[in-house]
Amino acid sequence: MAEKSVSISSRNGRVGFRMLLAAVALIGLTGCELSWTGFQKQLTGAKEILFGAVGATSSKTEPKPEPSGAEFSSPLAQKTKANAELLREILRVVYMREPSNRTEFGSLVDSLNQGASFEGLYNGFTHSSIYRKIETANPGATEQALKVFSEELMILESELPTPTVFDANAAKPLAVPVTPTADSSGVSELVFEKRGAVQPSPKPSDFIEKYSAQFAGASIFTLKRVLGDEALKVVNVKKDEKEKLAAWYSKWVVRMAEKKVDFGLELRNKLDEQFHYKWAMSSSEDQLRWEVLNRLHRVLNQANGHDSEQ
Structure with missing residues (x-):
């Protein structure tokens, strides 16, 4: 079922993706001035954006990625890294599973890079046929x-x-x-x-x-x-x-x-x-x-x- 977690229908996905303009700005949460702009020059991968700008750390101990070469040199590469980290959190929290389908995950990141809005993406996940199947397959709660x-x-x-x-x-x-x-x-x-x-x-x-x-x-x-x-x-x-x-x-x-x-x-x-x-x-x-x-x-x-x- 983990693989299904990130494989939403293309129809719902297209609707959601067009609606997620401001999601990446969430990364600005860790700034002293609470500003996204102030951190763009400090980007060295998603973990630096999320946890490193003012010494904030994840509540779980995780190694920071080491940026090197052209992979991290452009704003687009840095934005992609940040969007991938945010998307991974969304999928983990919503589906309670790690994303496993790399192709679908990459498509979602591309949509974020192109300016899709978060609310649409979230609704695309939780109101999709895939989510309905997960609900059906997991009856009950504590x-x-x-x-x-x-x-x-x-x-x-x-x-x-x-x-x-x-x-x-x-x-x-x-x-x-x-x-x-x-x-x-x-x-x-x-x-x-x-x-x-x-x-x-x-x-x-x-x-x-x-x-x-x-x-x-x-x-x-x-x-x-x-x-x-x-x-x-x-x-x-x-x-x-x-x-x-x-x-x-x-x-x-x-x-x-x-x-x-x-x-x-x-x-x-x-x-x-x-x-x-x-x-x-x-x-x-x-x-x-x-x-x-x-x-x-x-x-x-x-x-x-x-x-x-x-």
Whole structure:
């Protein structure tokens, strides 16, 4: 199944690739000035960009690649190296497996180099026929994963003007492959409350209990997909007011860091709300989307007994 993890359908792939302009700028997370431009002259491979610019290190000990020759001499080669490292993280975190199909992986990196947007690529992965097969082949999740999912879903839904109403199919794998669009962050199996409908006002614990019952028995991959979709909705709702988005993000990130989950970079684990606020203010929505999704996927992965860095 590992090989299938990076082999998405060409149709979904083309849609996703055209939509991922700002993903590579995520690398700027490690900068003192939180700027991508300031690091371009320091590029000596993806690990230098991600971990070496200000002495940040991966939470796992990894050797740094040694640049040599023309391989690392051009901006394109450096960008390719950075995109490959970022893509590898995305695939590991989303699929919980290492990418193994080098041809498909190379095609994805090429698409990143050409300016595809991250949100489209992520939706291309999680709403593809391949992902649906993975959901079907991996039924169930641990009790802890379901608990974490229900708690995080309740928190995300509280940020939406109209919370999502999930029908009986929401806990099942995707019924059919879904091709996402530029503004699509949900899936066809989710039923949304009609505007004007009267909203109940139960306690947060009531929502958690409801979600736990409704998604009991769902695949861990289904839980990851649903939670990711809802997180994208929250970002999209807040994106028009950058200060409010940054304020929400910085508080949310610190709360997630308190869970003591390895998020892949030491700076991601900082319990410093002001640091994360400044980063969010200087970064694109696309960068911020991956930072949110990365944390949610890793938290669920760990709750289900899987280390995303393995």
